[in-house]
Amino acid sequence: xxxxxVIPAAGVGSRMQADRPKQYLTIAGKTILxxxxxxxxxxxSIHSVVLAVSPDDIYFSNLDIKENKRVDVVHGGxxxxxxxxxxxxxxxxxxxxxxxxxxxxxVSHKDITALLSLIGDNTVTGGILATPVRDTMKRAAIxxxxxHQNQLNVISHTESRTNLWHALxxxxxPAQLLREALQKGLSDGVNITxxxxxVEYAGYKVxxxxxxxxxxxxxxxxxxxxxxxxxxxxxE
Ligand code: CTP
Ligand code: MG
Numbered sequence: 001x002x003x004x005x006v007i008p009a010a011g012v013g014s015r016m017q018a019d020r021p022k023q024y025l026t027i028a029g030k031t032i033l034x035x036x037x038x039x040x041x042x043x044x045s046i047h048s049v050v051l052a053v054s055p056d057d058i059y060f061s062n063l064d065i066k067e068n069k070r071v072d073v074v075h076g077g078x079x080x081x082x083x084x085x086x087x088x089x090x091x092x093x094x095x096x097x098x099x100x101x102x103x104x105x106x107v108s109h110k111d112i113t114a115l116l117s118l119i120g121d122n123t124v125t126g127g128i129l130a131t132p133v134r135d136t137m138k139r140a141a142i143x144x145x146x147x148h149q150n151q152l153n154v155i156s157h158t159e160s161r162t163n164l165w166h167a168l169x170x171x172x173x174p175a176q177l178l179r180e181a182l183q184k185g186l187s188d189g190v191n192i193t194x195x196x197x198x199v200e201y202a203g204y205k206v207x208x209x210x211x212x213x214x215x216x217x218x219x220x221x222x223x224x225x226x227x228x229x230x231x232x233x234x235x236e
Contacts, residue, residue, distance in 0.1 A: 002047040002095045003116065004175070005040040006087035009033055009102035010054040010076020015219050022218055023102040024059040027228045032218060034063065035105035035231060041070060043112050046098065050090045052076040052083035081192040085182045091175040096126075099178075099195050100170040103218045106230040107170065111211040115172050118207050126173035127207025128196045129215065130165040137161055165208060168215050171195040177204070 013022035023033040030038075040046050048070040053060045055075045065071055072090055076083035084099055091097055096119060100107065111129055118127045137159040171194060173181075178195055185198035192198045196206045214230045216223055 004091050004095050005049045005098045007051045007102050008080050008083040010052045010083045032105050033102050036102050050087040052087045088179045093176045095175040097175045097178050098170045098172050107215045115209050124207035125204040128171040129168040129211030130208040131213045133164040167194050
């Protein structure tokens with residue numbers, strides 16, 4: 001089957017506090033969005049890309065991407081899941097959707113290839129890249145009992161780290177199944193923060209492939225030099 005990458009790139013990047021959405025910030029002479037696109041378009045198993053861009057976007061048209069015949073552009077939506085769903089609508093029923101955040105330019109071909117091996121696996125319905133949690137995990141106490149001015153968080157208890165993973169992207173699912181799962185999750189008012197959460201909610205078994213923690217989602221200003229370092233490492 002065809003594997004089509006769906007890239008949600010319609011966020012505003014509020015936590016980055018930059019003068020523009022973070023996907024349009026430049027690292028080593030190229031925007032983050034272009035780094036991400038290159039990583040996917042140069043993978044030999046990826047047929048093409050569907051990119052979700054905000055209807056209010058004023059930066060995308062300045063890039064050469066719009067000339068690329070392997071990139072289709074759709075409008076993004078209110079939440080990430082809406083943007084992904086708009087992209088999925090562009091796929092054929094028997095395609096596989098490889099959904100990947102525009103804000104993760106450091107993804108490696110090795111990890112994409114490992115994830116794609118799930119296409120032949122009958123024990124799960126698609127899957128995601130993920131990485132085991134490293135730090136000890138704390139649950140904060142509900143702040144009702146703490147004076148309002150006091151910003152200090154208090155620990156309720158320590159969560160077990162056993163079997164706890166960070167969900168990364170790409171996330172890989174049959175296109176039609178993912179479309180139906182996203183529609184069901186959205187209409188049932190479920191909080192869908194990634195594709196897997198919708199597919200899990202729809203009752204399927206989702207695989208997890210151990211991916212590199214270098215595949216960071218650029219979120220805060222301090223992530224920029226880190227991403228630059230990881231991208232440089234890949235070139236060597
Ligand atoms: N995204 C999207 N449509 C939205 C919201 C987010 O396509 N309505 C995309 C972002 O562009 C990003 C990815 O989803 O590539 C992951 O989201 P996140 O890291 O949260 O990006 P932003 O929402 O832009 O950042 P923030 O939450 O800090 O505002
Ligand atoms: Mg966001």
